[in-house]
Amino acid sequence: QRRGIPEGIFAAGKSAEQVVALVETALETTGRALVTRVTDRQVAALESALDDSFPNATVDRRSSTVHVRTPAFEPPSLDATIGIATGGTVDGPVADEAELVCEDAGATVDRVDDVGVAALDRILDQLDRLRDADVLVVCAGREGALPTVVAGLVDTPVIGVPVSSGYGFGSDGEAALAGMLQSCTVLSVVNVDAGFVAGSQAVLIARAIDDARD
Amino acid sequence: QRRGIPEGIFAAGKSAEQVVALVETALETTGRALVTRVTDRQVAALESALDDSFPNATVDRRSSTVHVRTPAFEPPSLDATIGIATGGTVDGPVADEAELVCEDAGATVDRVDDVGVAALDRILDQLDRLRDADVLVVCAGREGALPTVVAGLVDTPVIGVPVSSGYGFGSDGEAALAGMLQSCTVLSVVNVDAGFVAGSQAVLIARAIDDARD
Amino acid sequence: QRRGIPEGIFAAGKSAEQVVALVETALETTGRALVTRVTDRQVAALESALDDSFPNATVDRRSSTVHVRTPAFEPPSLDATIGIATGGTVDGPVADEAELVCEDAGATVDRVDDVGVAALDRILDQLDRLRDADVLVVCAGREGALPTVVAGLVDTPVIGVPVSSGYGFGSDGEAALAGMLQSCTVLSVVNVDAGFVAGSQAVLIARAIDDARD
Amino acid sequence: QRRGIPEGIFAAGKSAEQVVALVETALETTGRALVTRVTDRQVAALESALDDSFPNATVDRRSSTVHVRTPAFEPPSLDATIGIATGGTVDGPVADEAELVCEDAGATVDRVDDVGVAALDRILDQLDRLRDADVLVVCAGREGALPTVVAGLVDTPVIGVPVSSGYGFGSDGEAALAGMLQSCTVLSVVNVDAGFVAGSQAVLIARAIDDARD
Amino acid sequence: QRRGIPEGIFAAGKSAEQVVALVETALETTGRALVTRVTDRQVAALESALDDSFPNATVDRRSSTVHVRTPAFEPPSLDATIGIATGGTVDGPVADEAELVCEDAGATVDRVDDVGVAALDRILDQLDRLRDADVLVVCAGREGALPTVVAGLVDTPVIGVPVSSGYGFGSDGEAALAGMLQSCTVLSVVNVDAGFVAGSQAVLIARAIDDARD
Amino acid sequence: QRRGIPEGIFAAGKSAEQVVALVETALETTGRALVTRVTDRQVAALESALDDSFPNATVDRRSSTVHVRTPAFEPPSLDATIGIATGGTVDGPVADEAELVCEDAGATVDRVDDVGVAALDRILDQLDRLRDADVLVVCAGREGALPTVVAGLVDTPVIGVPVSSGYGFGSDGEAALAGMLQSCTVLSVVNVDAGFVAGSQAVLIARAIDDARD
Amino acid sequence: QRRGIPEGIFAAGKSAEQVVALVETALETTGRALVTRVTDRQVAALESALDDSFPNATVDRRSSTVHVRTPAFEPPSLDATIGIATGGTVDGPVADEAELVCEDAGATVDRVDDVGVAALDRILDQLDRLRDADVLVVCAGREGALPTVVAGLVDTPVIGVPVSSGYGFGSDGEAALAGMLQSCTVLSVVNVDAGFVAGSQAVLIARAIDDARD
Amino acid sequence: QRRGIPEGIFAAGKSAEQVVALVETALETTGRALVTRVTDRQVAALESALDDSFPNATVDRRSSTVHVRTPAFEPPSLDATIGIATGGTVDGPVADEAELVCEDAGATVDRVDDVGVAALDRILDQLDRLRDADVLVVCAGREGALPTVVAGLVDTPVIGVPVSSGYGFGSDGEAALAGMLQSCTVLSVVNVDAGFVAGSQAVLIARAIDDARD
Ligand SMILES: Nc1ncnc2c1ncn2[C@@H]1O[C@H](COP(=O)(O)O)[C@@H](O)[C@H]1O
Ligand SMILES: Nc1ncnc2c1ncn2[C@@H]1O[C@H](COP(=O)(O)O)[C@@H](O)[C@H]1O
Ligand SMILES: Nc1ncnc2c1ncn2[C@@H]1O[C@H](COP(=O)(O)O)[C@@H](O)[C@H]1O
């Protein structure tokens, strides 16, 4: 746990037993655990283990991210809103990673889904919500143009998250990453699929704003 | 000269003498010449040589593209409009290449400049013109999102042209090319800076439409 | 559904249940559905689900693409011919994607298979058919030279589709994509294996021609 | 001028005349201009032109970035501190770009130079300054480890800027960019040498904090 | 067996039978065998085969590396200490490869785990041990900054080993490799995950030191 | 001088003095010299130096390759024909490199220029000459399809030489190299612009044929 | 079947049924079939099918290549020797592909295994055999130096075949391919793992020599 | 100055004035300076400046590396031999960088030039010298096989230095770097052209040996 952000447990490539052990240690020491890139098998093992070890824990799973907390964990109250936008359903799991980090930190999350650039009117319809957030995490795959378009419409800091999708040249999020780094608007960026990092960076900014609000 | 499109003379890396000779041959055989990627030195040499050899020729230069024609050359009349759009000034020379090929073929060209995605209202303001063209050539550098955004707003076929601009990762048009190939709308694409090829492909489409109109 | 082209359902990486649900929604709203990159398991699930929900639907599968339509769907009648050519059997599934999009739009499709550049006489034998189409989609893997060779022989606009095949350096369609972008003839290109996009772009061009024919 | 950040004038590849014209337009409309990647020749032309057109303008040059302002321009007062750190002298010009954007916005800038990771004690000596900033821009070339090390020591949001330096594999800032995107701490990143973008993003964050402080 | 280093048996992609046969040959000719990149299935097959063929052999497995020796094998006595450091648990198996090569050669190994650069105090706490080694093997994934930071703190030769970890741009150890090659301190490097090679090179250096000590 | 092939002197990046010295040594020891990638300045220096040192030497320059021989040098007589084909003028200098190596070895060279794949009839017109050679060197830039097309029409061994030309993605000969390695016919390949290597390999094959003819 | 070389059947990614059908067609039309990249399952299906359809056929499998011939097939008699060398066991299957093509053509094959450059004496021991061949196919993975070293020792034409092996940077045969293209001796090269192509090219050369010998 | 190795002054991209200033500071504080990648202009400026400021300094230039020392500087006496080998003349300047670092440290340097792998006998002739060194720095460009071949013949630790040379695919030292990282012998490696780093690492090893010898 660094900077008040939970140490994420990166489940990909770990055995179910390893994941369970890491979660139990996290629950003991910090009252909650955040696990990214889980498989169904890992979640089943986790739920069954927690029945014994932490029967009162709440397990909140969204796509491949899981947030576990014991009743003892009180999320800090953070007076700031983090907007999270996605272009399409393929961006969902990456946005879910970010969302759970932000909720863990006590921020208000405003999630705006399915506003891909192929249909501009959907973005324009949600403009007020995008403008009202204190900081924005914008996830987009394929050509990854959404953060660029959004940043041209708001005054808020925007963190772009390239999502690995598509096929052929520039797939695996490479086109989206390159496009966000080349954006003709002002953005900062995290690595492909790094919803966890984007959410954490948004929390650090939100916390600075919350501190200033006090 | 293939398919009624002038054989472009690619001037980069050629000596001024070589360019002059190629232009003179083209004028003799086809009545006009199209030279891309010229330098000032090459153009000066060309103009001075033509004073002697083809004193009646017209030299039309736009950025680094030059179209020369003798009075004998009569551009075919083509009943079709090719729209050419650019995101910013850096895209101008590439669009100029396309424009001169289209004019050579007798098409009506509607050029819409400076409608980059960082300021969506500029695109929306020009929507009618973009929708009225029979085929669109859309040039964009940096993250290259413009063809994607335009293709989401029109029913016309769109040919995207990535432009080499920007710096760092994805520069030299690579981000733009990857983004256009990954576009979440329907596009076809030409190589980076290939305004000549995009213009020629637009002419082939325009000619098919013109034929059908007859 | 944008520009009269069915919203393709990209099945790779989706569960059978997700694919079924997306197809059913598409059938309800537009009367047909186009699913690309399907597995046998997904198709089986789809057929069994449709037995209940849309017992009168027709399921047309070609390689990994499936077109479903209810009796209510009437393909528009489009007075234009789209030629689709392939170099070898490995290019088949990509061409099938394109073909089903074109048929969905009501275009006449003329499919010319197995005319790879290793045996030029096969191409020359089919030249009349290639020249008679209004627009050509040419699919080729390995070194991807077929669209270049074809475009040197016809006056029709050619859309090149690189196909992921071969092994070693330049495999996964990268050699073919690079070769088509570098073509010494006039082509526009779509991403590797993007039969759906090429077919859709051909439809947009065919529709412009059909409009002009009216 | 978007989001209160001056539209940067990217001088590389432009003629001195073009740069002068763009600066004069910016001065007329917004009272100041920010020019990045200038050459000595461009600056000389600019200074001589301004003698005539804007004799009262102040020209502030740091490395290859120039900030010009007329007496009419009053920088907004921004109650927030932006820390800017560099690993070595090669990072200086990139940091200068960021610095001038931040000063233009009225932020307090705390510049901490020469704290490369090869000598950790220099970083540890400056820790208080790094911790006191509201947001940090950290520039580093070669292996680009500095933002990672700094982000492990502070609670502030850190924006990493990879700097093009070194030679051989991973040069031109590629190793630094990759390293920052892979960082085992929480960072967001801009493109290689994109001091202008990093400074602008820091301003957007600082402004949100300043708003909250009111 | 070259240069007194056991010929490693690279198990990845080999059948269990092939691995068993290669180990048995190695035991017969050199009294021990070192197998890298083993799977559980290969180890089970090996143990069961050795029950028959070399019932007195000792099998020492660490992560995916296995060292087998018969009682006849006497490791040379080497008067030198090789330090092996890792940033996190993901680096463990690569360090284990190096460790078993060093032990096979009779060197004293001092293993320092979990000193990643995200928490500098852990490195500083172990500084004496790092300084006391005669040569250091430092394994690190993600951004791979650990060898750079260590080399800035010691006078010992450091061999950096990039570890394939992380996701997105620069994953599979590429960021770490690039970062170590670009290091602003003095390092030499081996390929990604090449713990075997780094350990072997450390042995060659340690042996030269041991020779000099005699 | 290895394998009876002159040690090529690679002039790029060498001073005129260095080139002169290397040529003089080669003339002394082997009676001739082959210099590739020369500049005009280097050739002028060479000619002036040879006036003094080897006044009877013959200097044969083609594009950027120079062959010098003293009267003492008698090219071996080689009873074999090497065909050299090019797609366009840009391939000329690379073919010249190959040609001079072949002539140096005493082979009969049959040079077939300007048979690019964009106009198949030009290739078909020259088919007899291509079929009559004992071995073929085929140079092509851009998409590099020529060796593939030729190899589909002859029974002769074909060595493909990718030529660096074009712009954008796949330029610098990369598309051509990838395409030749992926060729759906049988080819072997040399590096981009490696006319010298292709010519030398053709000589080795021609010499084996000549030996067999004796 | 082009140029007297069997049309290879590339089995990877094909179903067992497809492979069987292609083999049966080849046997009917040419009397033999060559199948590369087979799996055990495909071979089992093939053998069982041939029991019925071609009970007298001979099936010769080496690693993942299978040569089938009916008694009717008489390999041409070719008076030439093709040497095939490998660096280590990992190169075996690629060399086997080449070997079966050469045997199919009736050439004498001299196979020299396990002469990797890490132990030069093994190469020097086999020098006479390498020098006696008419043409050499040299397969090598990892750093791929073997063809370079061999070509420095013989007068025979050498075709280098990079083999995909190793891990980390330059794996999958990329280091070997690059190294062979950069070789400081004279080589021509085929794609990574392209034993079939190298063997076929060797046959074309051997046939030219055989023709000359008549 | 870290670890007793002079802080190298990297002259590329610095003005002559900057280089002079850095050298004078180094001479004042450490008695000597090492400057790499110098141009003739920088050296001239340096020599003329030193005439005034340090008239007694010795300037030792080898290719693009310069070592300056005042009479006050006494190189430490180091009882160890560092062998430095090169494949050809193109490797010379990189080896010179390494050599001057080693001499600065007081090591005995044994330089073995021109032993490229294309002529193995030259390597075998020098084998005793290569075996007698305590540590070896081996520089090679093109395919970079020399360190692999040498490491197969000696028991000494070998540090490979890829040299940027050649053209086409794998040029700029990339083939050599990849080949050394993939070497089938035991090597550690530095970045392309990093003679300074290799020399410094050799000094650290030599110093450890020297310490042990005391
Ligand atoms: N999805 C994720 N993306 C980036 N970092 C993560 C993610 N999940 C966990 N982490 C971080 O990765 C590190 C875990 O590394 P490990 O020791 O391999 O478990 C911790 O610093 C986590 O905070
Ligand atoms: N800017 C351009 N982009 C693409 N192709 C071009 C361009 N200019 C000329 N060409 C074409 O490139 C070929 C000229 O090649 P070359 O023989 O090198 O002059 C002709 O087919 C031209 O039509
Ligand atoms: N993990 C490893 N990394 C690098 N080289 C290895 C490794 N394991 C074994 N080797 C070496 O790889 C070679 C074995 O190659 P092979 O013939 O494929 O078994 C031998 O030289 C081994 O010493």
Ligand SMILES: Nc1ncnc2c1ncn2[C@@H]1O[C@H](COP(=O)(O)O)[C@@H](O)[C@H]1O
């Ligand atoms: N291992 C191989 N490497 C290269 N080409 C092959 C190989 N096996 C078969 N081929 C060739 O690949 C083509 C078969 O392509 P396909 O139509 O995909 O079966 C034919 O021209 C074969 O001769």
Ligand SMILES: [Mg+2]
């Ligand atoms: Mg998107």
Ligand SMILES: [Mg+2]
């Ligand atoms: Mg743009």
Ligand SMILES: [Mg+2]
């Ligand atoms: Mg093909």
Ligand SMILES: [Mg+2]
């Ligand atoms: Mg740094």
Ligand SMILES: [Mg+2]
């Ligand atoms: Mg690490």
Ligand SMILES: [Mg+2]
């Ligand atoms: Mg060509």
Ligand SMILES: [Mg+2]
């Ligand atoms: Mg090998």
Ligand SMILES: [Mg+2]
């Ligand atoms: Mg070399």
